[in-house]
Amino acid sequence: MQAIILFGVLVSTYLMIIAKRLPALISSFRIQSFFLFLATLSIAVNERQLDLYIISGLLFLIKVCIIPHFLYRIIKKIKVSEDVGMLLNVQISLLFAFFLTYLSWALSGKIISIGNQAQVVVLAVSFFAILTGVFLMIFRITALSQIIGLLVMENGLFLLAATVSGGMPFFVEIAIFFDVFVSVVIMGFFIYRINKLFTHIDVNKLSRLKG
Amino acid sequence: MGNFSLNLLFDPLSLFFLFVIFIVSLPSAIYSFGYLKGEYSVGKIKLSWFLLAIFVLSMSLVVTAGNALIFLLAWEIMSLVSYFLVVFDTKHEKSVQAGTIYIVMTHIGTAFLIAAFLILYKHAHSFDFTAIKNACQVMPSSIKHLVFLFLLIGFGTKAGIVPMHIWLPYAHPQAPSHISSIMSGVMIKTAVYGIIRFVIFLLGVNSLWWGGLVLVLAVITCLVGIVYALMESDIKKMLAYSSVENMGVILLGIGAAMFFLSLNLQYLAVFSLVAGLYHLVNHAIFKGLLFLSGGSVYKATGTRDMEKLGGLIKVMPQTAFCFLLGAIAISALPPLNGFVSEWLTLQALFWGAFYVPVSAKLFLTVCAGMLALTSALAAACFVKAFGITFLALPRSQSAKNAKEAPVSMRIGMFFLSLMIICFGLGASFVIKLLTRVAGTATGINVSNMKFSLNNFTIMPQAGQGVYLSVPLLACALVVFLFIGWIFYIKFLRNKSRTYTTWDCGYYKLDARNEYTATAFSKPFRIAFSFFLLPYRKTEKIRESFYHVKSFVYETHTTMVFKKYIYKPLLGSVFKTAKIMRNIQAGSIHLYLGYIFVTVFLLILFMNKF
Known part of the structure; x- marks a missing residue:
């Protein structure tokens, strides 16, 4: 079961790397979040803890339903082109992603002792998700992909916390959800403003603001 | 924590x-x-x-x-x-x-x-x-x-x-x-x-070179401070440079104490520290007073430039009195407090030269000599400051129209003037108190140390050294002044008459013919030209060879430290900053990239070890 879930996270992350249009990016993010939800749920079922059930419910509500919906709405509202604006094309991005996968695998192998293969895989996938988030933030031009990059990083961290250490304390978890939600709302608002002011959301051109 | x-x-x-x-x-x-x-x-x-x-x-x-x-x-x-x-x-x-x-x-x-x-x-x-x-x-x-x-x-x-x-x-x-x-x-x-x-x-001082370094820096500070003060014609700037000099004098005491501590000469260490601390409180008082009276002059005339002042003793006699008192004290003239502490410092250095090993004797003697030179230059500096600012004819309209400072300002100045006199005459009492302070600082038991009361020498030499007492000096001064006054009344008053200065038949002497601050410091500018590096700028505009329409003459001194230490330093800082600017493109992606590369390199680094 866990293997399937991890595989799903990995594939959805790759999907994000090769996504060329913003809706595709958002829906891949939705898929990744859904697999994350499944992972949390499976832990909750195993451990029979009310906290984990609530957390997985919140995860589903916020990351699978509300945030993607909100992002879709922004795209519709600001009516920019749906292109994510690639600084690296799909092929090179994919090569880069392979390299990142290898890097996170090597790293997690270093951290966890050799006997525990399952843990190594989980750690590698989480690292990969975090690195991909950074990758998306760097090599995609539009501000919306920057938000998604941040969310992907957050997902990776969540996976790391949930599977490797059995989850963070309940209140921390709740607080993080709230933080993520608020930050998405704020950033969405910023994008709206940037678009209004510059008539595009190309972050590269913000360098004109430099003194 | x-x-x-x-x-x-x-x-x-x-x-x-x-x-x-x-x-x-x-x-x-x-x-x-x-x-x-x-x-x-x-x-x-x-x-x-x-x-x-x-x-x-x-x-x-x-x-x-x-x-x-x-x-x-x-x-x-x-x-x-x-x-x-x-x-x-x-x-x-x-x-x-x-x-x-x-x-x-x-x-x-x-x-x-x-x-x-x-x-x-x-x-x-x-x-x-x-x-x-x-x-x-x-x-x-x-x-x-x-x-x-x-x-x-x-x-x-x-x-x-x-x-x-x-x-x-x-x-x-x-x-x-x-x-x-x-x-x-x-x-x-x-x-x-x-x-x-x-x-x-x-x-805890454990090496000889600590004290030595502080002494060397102190001597340099003294001389540099006072030489710059002499060149200055801005009254408050002059006082600031004089503060540099006095910090040097204080540090001579402190440095000597450190020097003696590492040689385990306890009496001398405590004595030097007392000298340093005494000069510290003295400088606080008279420099406070001088700045306050300088401020009164500034408030009354609106300028700090001595070349535009003069004759203020007639319009602001009380401020002038306070400034004079402060100037006498800072020039280390008896019987005021500045004299006591500089004398103590000199004594500490001289007695130190008696007791330290041969190699250090010369060093301490040179320090003492430099201190003496500094005091003399300080006296010259304040003769200039007082003379140019308060004596002779006013050099500008604002100096002529100046008014005495308001009461609250005078209260502040008179309080400090009183303190100058107290700390001068009550020297023996102050030294007793300061001995205890120095005892705490050095951790030496001072209960049986006595630096004898009206004899400014150290215990083992008590009675052999020069006999000196501030109240006695004050009495002597009063007596001599009294004798002089009697002499004046008896013989000279009838013979003197008031008349304008003899002007070699020029008949039109005014404030512009007066001695200026720049002129006063000229001999010192020449004497210390190896360090001050003075230069002049002249600019003549002539209509014909025989008729010079205007002539501008400026003289300046080179700010050695600014030019040879701070300017190159600042230049190199800016140069580095310019190079560093190249990585600041202002693009968000680039900055994110920097973070990513850093994380990446750190991971590689971690894998390696």
Whole structure:
């Protein structure tokens, strides 16, 4: 079961790397979040803890339903082109992603002792998700992909916390959800403003603001 | 942080510095009533009182902190508040410039202090003074040397030791006068407190070169300070340079104490420290007074340039009297307090030369000689300051129309004048008290040490040395003045008559024919030309060969430290900054990339090890 879930996270992350249009990016993010939800749920079922059930419910509500919906709405509202604006094309991005996968695998192998293969895989996938988030933030031009990059990083961290250490304390978890939600709302608002002011959301051109 | 507590220290050393802080701050505060009125708006006056209160409180906290962290916090508050006070005259662009130089220099100093404190913390595992003192006894001596150097640079920047003095002549004159008096009189003294508290009290002097280094720096500081003061014609700037010189004199006492401590000459160490501390409180008082009376002149005439003053003794006799008293004291003329402390310092150096091993004899003698030279130059400097500012004919209309300072300003000045006389005549009592302070600082038992009362020599030599007593000198002065006066009444009064100065038949002598400050300092400019590097600029505009329409003549001295140390340094900083600017493209992706590459490299690094 866990293997399937991890595989799903990995594939959805790759999907994000090769996504060329913003809706595709958002829906891949939705898929990744859904697999994350499944992972949390499976832990909750195993451990029979009310906290984990609530957390997985919140995860589903916020990351699978509300945030993607909100992002879709922004795209519709600001009516920019749906292109994510690639600084690296799909092929090179994919090569880069392979390299990142290898890097996170090597790293997690270093951290966890050799006997525990399952843990190594989980750690590698989480690292990969975090690195991909950074990758998306760097090599995609539009501000919306920057938000998604941040969310992907957050997902990776969540996976790391949930599977490797059995989850963070309940209140921390709740607080993080709230933080993520608020930050998405704020950033969405910023994008709206940037678009209004510059008539595009190309972050590269913000360098004109430099003194 | 370990065990952190706000414990204050009230040993004799701290109490002495508290006394110094309040003896200058109090009259300065009273003085500011009159000084601020009319000069600034009501809101600004309120702000100045607020800043003044915080300034004095933070200085008090600096000298009473029993914990290095509290000390550092108070030190930083003190620096920041004094910065705000320096830039208080926001109208003048010069104030802002002076403030910038000041805040940069003071933070360089603080950086060194933080480094030193962190090293101490690493060994003591606590910022508490007692814990640090215990740790210092087992600290390896190489680390001790390092900490000493850091502390010296850190505190030296605040104290204005050459070559870290450059901020002082800019910042001190630019502040309102009562603040200048507190800054020059008290704030730079907190650095001396730092040196005594941290180097002598906590760290413990263990090498001869520490004292030697401080002595060398002190001698250089003395000479450089006074030579620059002599060249200056801005009255407050001149006083600021003179502060540099006096810090040198104080450090001569402190440095000699460190020197003797490492040679285990306990009597001499305590005696030198007493001399240094005595000069410290004296300088606080007379420099406070001089800045206050200089401020009165500035308020009355609107200028600080001596070349535009003159004849003020007739319109502001009381201010002139106070300035004269301060000038006599700072020139170390008996029977006032400056004489006592400089004499003590000289004595300490001379007796030191008797007792130290042969190789150091010459060194201490040279130090004493340089101190004597400094005192003589200081006297010349203040003859110029008083003569040009207060005597002869007024050189400008504003000097002619000046009015005596208001009562509150005069109260402040008279209080300090009184203190000058008290500290001069009550020398034996003061020395007794200071011996106890020096005892705490050095950790030497001083209960059976007596530096005999009216005999300014050290115990073992009591009765053999020169016999000297300030009250006696004062009596002698009074008697001689009385005799002179009688002589004048008896023989000369009838023969003298009042007439204008003989002008070789020119008949049109006016203020423009007077001796100027620049002219007065010319001989010294020539004598010290190897260091001052004077140059002149002339500009002639002529209609024909025989008719010169206008002629401009300027003479300047080269600011050696600024030109050869600070300018190249600043240039290289800017050059590096320009190179660093290339990586700042302003693109978000690039910045994210930097972060990513850093993380990536760190991961690689981790994999490697």
